[in-house]
Amino acid sequence: MLDANLKKQLDTYLQNIVNPIKISVSADDSDKSRELLDLAGEITGMSAKIDMTRADDARTPSMAIGPDNGGAPRVRFAGLPMGHEFTSLVLALLQAGGHPSKADAALQEQIRNLEGEFHFETYISLSCQNCPDVVQALNLMAVLNPNITHTMVDGALFQDEVEERQIMAVPSVYLNGNPFGQGRMTLAEIVNKVDTGAAQRKAVELTQKAPYDVLVIGGGPAGAAAAIYAARKGIRTGIVAERFGGQVMDTVGIENFISVPYTEGPKLVANLEQHVKDYEVDLMTEQKAAKLTSGDFIELELENGATLTSRSVILATGARWREMNVPGEQEYRGKGVAYCPHCDGPLFKGKRVAVIGGGNSGIEAAIDLAGIVEHVTVLEFADTLRADEVLQRKARSMKNVDIIKNAQTTEVRGDGNKVVGLTYTDRDSGESKNVDVAGIFVQIGLIPNTDWLKGGEVKLSRFGEIEVDARGATSVPGVFAAGDVATVPYKQIVVAMGSGSTAALSAFDYLIRTPLPAAVAGQHLERETVGSAEYN
Incomplete structure (x- = not known):
């Protein structure tokens, strides 16, 4: 599961565990469950202070981490925490085992003093570079305060939940079952959003x-x-x-x-x-x-x-990011209208999407998305693409990428919950045309x-x-x-x-x-x- 270099690094980190911890794995006979069991087994075998047990959680496969003191674990990973989230896993192990966080001491004390019950869920994609900051912040909050729990959910693995909650951008955070926030959030931002009196104290x-x-x-x-x-x-x-x-x-x-x-x-x-x-x-x-x-x-x-x-x-x-400023863009922002293909692309696996913009960022986005989605349509306002020729050649070589020039996007279409398509005007003929897509990635500059x-x-x-x-x-x-x-x-x-x-x-x-x-x-x-x- 882990290569030799990664195991060597992990072994060094695990030396910092102070108190015994327990990993609880909920698994079935799926390939991802077997991978998660292998990962948990490798981690357990690297430290005498880590024990592993089997569990039966609502989300499977999943891994829960907590002190080995008989209490219920408060940090969970629903899915396989690899890719960008491997660091989140390592930090969760260290913090659950008593290794101190480097977060600001006053902020940690503020977290400990939060009153109420806070059950967070964060939907992520493993290719999202913004997601780990949010996951790690909420994991730390769960470690510090017994009234807080947090579950990371891999949206690509639990697509039924993603569809049910109409999640079309990551990270998406839920608190006690209700939408809490979307996109990158720092630890301080999350804490201050929960602690309603924090802003006024900070202003003073x-x-x-x-x-x-x-x-x-x-x-x-x-x-x-x-x-x-x-x-x-x-x-x-x-x-x-x-x-x-x-x-x-x-x-x-x-x-x-x-x-x-x-x-x-x-x-x-x-x-x-x-x-x-x-x-x-x-x-x-x-x-x-x-x-x-x-x-x-x-x-x-x-x-x-x-x-x-x-x-x-x-x-x-x-x-x-520059916005299109067309009807429907703001209404469906985060519901199909996105600005980060690396973060949100995996949520559109097997679907048709559009990329607005034919510069380097637009064509690079199209190339990246083509390996995930069913089809990519690139719409460029001008009569020529501005991207480097090497990128243009790559995009044109891909069978599931179409490029439309002289196209002025005029509307984002949706069904009230999510994007279903867009409308553009052919600047040569003046004809209005529709493209049916589930996602629109805007890449038109700054x-x-x-x-x-x-x-x-x-x-x-x-x-x-x-x-x-x-x-x-x-x-x-x-x-x-x-x-x-x-x-x-x-x-x-x-x-x-x-x-x-x-x-x-x-x-x-x-x-x-x-x-x-x-x-x-x-x-x-x-x-x-x-x-x-x-x-x-």
């Missing part, structure tokens, strides 16, 4: 923070690079972001990051976050910017009502995250990007921008990092050339700002 805490020298808004490659460069100057630096990693968390293969022949988005993000944490950077996630105002200090108002202040700001809020800046002081281009000069400076003194959100050519990870570094160096130069206003200098020092030599 943030507002009381001392002013920063550099406040970075956004936690992608540009924001991370900016924070590292700023912190290395010895000035008070903070990052505020909805989630750390940005778009890169949704990227599977990265082959053009110089000096690294191949990596994956989540792995690169983990390395970036650790690099940021190596410095004295105040990292504030699960926070969304709402308004920016300049003055003696630049003020950032957050959606939760908190206000942060800083002498300079670097805007690195990145971009998001749009900058600047809605919150519109109508404000920061000047935007006609495309909504923040206008910057060669130094990353915006139209507002002390405010800089970097990465995909700015008018920086070429939306690439390495380019974003470079522009983030440039913005940080420019912000530092601005700080040393701009004296602190006398009216607020005393207050600034009184609030224990740790800044550059200018303040000391």
Whole structure:
């Protein structure tokens, strides 16, 4: 079941188990059950502190993990936790066995203090790179609090449940039988959603923070690079972001990051976050910017009502998937309309799907999906494809891929519960045509995250990007921008990092050339700002 290299790594991890644990396996005579029994047997044979028993759960095959103390296990894997979920399995074993989590201590205490009964189920696909974060967060919550249980469900293996609950995007989380959330969610986001008073407490805490020298808004490659460069100057630096990693968390293969022949988005993000944490950077996630105002200090108002202040700001809020903006798209988002073929593709196994967009991302999506689904129809608005020729040749060589050019998608059609097709206009003839599909994967580029800046002081281009000069400076003194959100050519990870570094160096130069206003200098020092030599 496990190759020699994987067994060697697992054996090293299992040495960290402190207390005995039990694996309970529910199996029948199916191939997947036999594989799960083999996996459980191999794991059990690698540690004297792990025992295995047979169970009879409602979902079969499944594996439950818990302390070997006679209590009912609170973490379950319905399906075979391999692929991206193997790490979730290893962490569940370690945490059930008493190995401490690296999650924030205050957040863990918040989880322990949650009151009520919380029974979570997360539907995943083993090819989804977003799913493990959610599974691991909920598993940890179940380990820490006896009132919480969590079951990971492989949607490809339990398709009857997927059909019954109309699940068409992963991860999809249910709480006590009701929909709770969909898509990537961090541990803090999940906990704060359950703990209804958390947002207000956090807002008070943030507002009381001392002013920063550099406040970075956004936690992608540009924001991370900016924070590292700023912190290395010895000035008070903070990052505020909805989630750390940005778009890169949704990227599977990265082959053009110089000096690294191949990596994956989540792995690169983990390395970036650790690099940021190596410095004295105040990292504030699960926070969304709402308004920016300049003055003696630049003020950032957050959606939760908190206000942060800083002498300079670097805007690195990145971009998001561009939507089609046609009738039915929002209604059926997550119900057949999807934006991540790697995550959601397995849910459409054996079905017909469409890909909107003929660029590299669209044609790559079509190629990937063709190995899973019955048929892929690619619709491109222009009269030529924009994808690299090698990708076009590959797509055209696949018998279950059709490419339609000069096609303007005009409507997503559904039956009230899920997508059943789309309508497009043939731009040559003007004729309206229908395509019957179960899923629509939108791959038409990116749009900058600047809605919150519109109508404000920061000047935007006609495309909504923040206008910057060669130094990353915006139209507002002390405010800089970097990465995909700015008018920086070429939306690439390495380019974003470079522009983030440039913005940080420019912000530092601005700080040393701009004296602190006398009216607020005393207050600034009184609030224990740790800044550059200018303040000391």
